[in-house]
Amino acid sequence: MSGISQQGYHHGNLRRAVIDAALQAISESGPAGWSLRELARRAGVSHAAPAHHFGDKQGLLTAVAAEGFAMFADALERAADDVWEIGVAYVRFAIDHRPYFEVMFRPELYRGDDPGVRSGHERAAGVLIAGAAALAPRPADDRLTTVAAWSLVHGFTSLWLSGALPESADGDPEALARSMIRLVFGAIR
Template identity: 35%
Template sequence: MSKRGYHHGNLRQALVEAALDLIAEKGPTGFTMAEAAKRAEVSAAAPYRHFSGREDLIAEVATQGYELFADVLDYAYNDGKPSPLAAFEAVGRAYLAFARKYPGHYMAMFESGIAPGQTPELARAAERANRVLTSAAGALSARIPADRRPPAAMFSAHITAMSHGIVELYARGKPGARTPFTPEELLEAGIGIYLRGLGLIAGD
């Protein structure tokens, strides 16, 4: 008697969707391949026709997440329009929006322990997202005199760290439970302080 999995139209993607649900519920290390198979309604052995194990499955979730992330960031950046500053701020808001809308992808990307170089596909997807962030930082920091200008990659890393910290501390569970401010307000204020320190915007 055969299981449904042997006739599944797109078993690989069904397992990704099952993993996304489980990651959102239990975290990226809180489920087994057998649970993913059960959630996808296939036999316990079926997933191994597509993935070598849980890490391989999570790497695929992360790859798809980075592809979505890059699309979201690229749309927000909009080729630096209407201005480098406005585009940069839009990218920061998009970071928070992505984490809120795609929690399973976000956790697979940043909290699973899977390195961006785990697979060539994951490395390419992660690099594409990073290019959008670095381009946004580079366009804005070009206004700083060269002798005081931080490398675009460092600029981008600072904003990424700030965004990630706000996601972890204030955008999970019950937003506002630990602060009277929204995550967006916190990020906007933090970016403002950072940019003032670099002389990119005037002080109040």
């Protein structure tokens, strides 16, 4: 019998528990403001238990990124039929699932060659590229429009999350993003 656990030697679902603890910790203090040992404590297991499921810290963050990209791709696909809403879905996902997003776009934190990460990433990119193509004024501007649309929503998201926009304090990110997208891409085509 362990000196820590309340539920016997085996946790039952430690992998999930550690990921959830990581998401919580990332919400509180960013993707680097916590330790593996702290997560183990929160999950009620010994300090080395998480290693068995994730290898090392980077492995855990890779699992978070993979899960995040899958959810992200789902969210974008759900909005894919209304071109204008793809960008809004992008922003909404980042704000509703902030800890995932904060890991996903910091590639030095995890292993980008992970199969789970790759598949979600490709799926999400597909929606964005197809959506931007529908916005392009001329087919020749396809690629440029994709870059512009992606930059616009990604930049808005980053600035909002980092608190750089004064509106972050009280405003509604989704509404602001929608207005912004209409202003820019309402004019472009």
